[in-house]
Amino acid sequence: EAQVTQNPRYLITVTGKKLTVTCSQNMNHEYMSWYRQDPGLGLRQIYYSMNVEVTDKGDVPEGYKVSRKEKRNFPLILESPSPNQTSLYFCASSSASGWGDIQYFGAGTRLSVL
Amino acid sequence: AQSVSQHNHHVILSEAASLELGCNYSYGGTVNLFWYVQYPGQHLQLLLKYFSGDPLVKGIKGFEAEFIKSKFSFNLRKPSVQWSDTAEYFCAVNSDFNKFYFGSGTKLNVKP
Numbered sequence: 665e666a667q668v669t670q671n672p673r674y675l676i677t678v679t680g681k682k683l684t685v686t687c688s689q690n691m692n693h694e695y696m697s698w699y700r701q702d703p704g705l706g707l708r709q710i711y712y713s714m715n716v717e718v719t720d721k722g723d724v725p726e727g728y729k730v731s732r733k734e735k736r737n738f739p740l741i742l743e744s745p746s747p748n749q750t751s752l753y754f755c756a757s758s759s760a761s762g763w764g765d766i767q768y769f770g771a772g773t774r775l776s777v778l
Numbered sequence: 779a780q781s782v783s784q785h786n787h788h789v790i791l792s793e794a795a796s797l798e799l800g801c802n803y804s805y806g807g808t809v810n811l812f813w814y815v816q817y818p819g820q821h822l823q824l825l826l827k828y829f830s831g832d833p834l835v836k837g838i839k840g841f842e843a844e845f846i847k848s849k850f851s852f853n854l855r856k857p858s859v860q861w862s863d864t865a866e867y868f869c870a871v872n873s874d875f876n877k878f879y880f881g882s883g884t885k886l887n888v889k890p
Binding site for chain 2: 668695697699704705706707708709712714720722723754756766767768769770771772
């Protein structure tokens with residue numbers, strides 16, 4: 665089954681404790697992206713990647729890092745989480761460069777930073 | 779930065795009522811437009827998309843949307859909603875080549 669898998673689904677952590685949210689897709693997609701969803705703000709793009717070793721900033725990249733060492737994986741790293749990063753996070757992938765293509769979303773990771 | 783505005787944050791309708799959700803975007807260049815839907819407890823999934831050609835596009839489950847370039851709008855419509863349409867709806871714009879911008883979402887509650 666074609667899917668985008670995020671782990672963990674739920675995470676509670678404390679300020680300053682580094683964490684990684686994993687994202688994996690099994691569709692051989694080139695384009696992958698991370699979003700955060702906050703009430704009243706919709707989804708905002710954090711980072712995206714057009715292919716292996718190619719990443720770029722979205723609208724709200726501050727406080728986040730990403731890497732794309734393999735085509736299927738695109739982890740999101742919070743090196744020193746803060747309470748304002750409490751949010752619902754989605755990973756997505758699409759088959760082409762991203763331009764005009766349909767994105768497939770993961771189930772989301774709900775993060776609480778205390 | 780681009781922006782996408784969804785003016786209806788929460789809509790409550792009875793079954794069989796007609797639906798129109800507004801979406802306006804700020805980018806003046808070439809755009810691709812999408813509506814995504816998030817049913818309770820499920821992933822976001824594509825409802826419909828516009829890339830080029832006929833500005834009236836049809837999607838799944840009887841939804842359609844009309845792209846009006848002069849108004850920078852891409853409104854979503856459905857003639858007769860069902861209880862199963864209860865969900866949150868997001869308008870999205872793909873501009874700046876690889877970037878995506880989403881609206882704040884509209885929660886639709888359909889009363890049986």
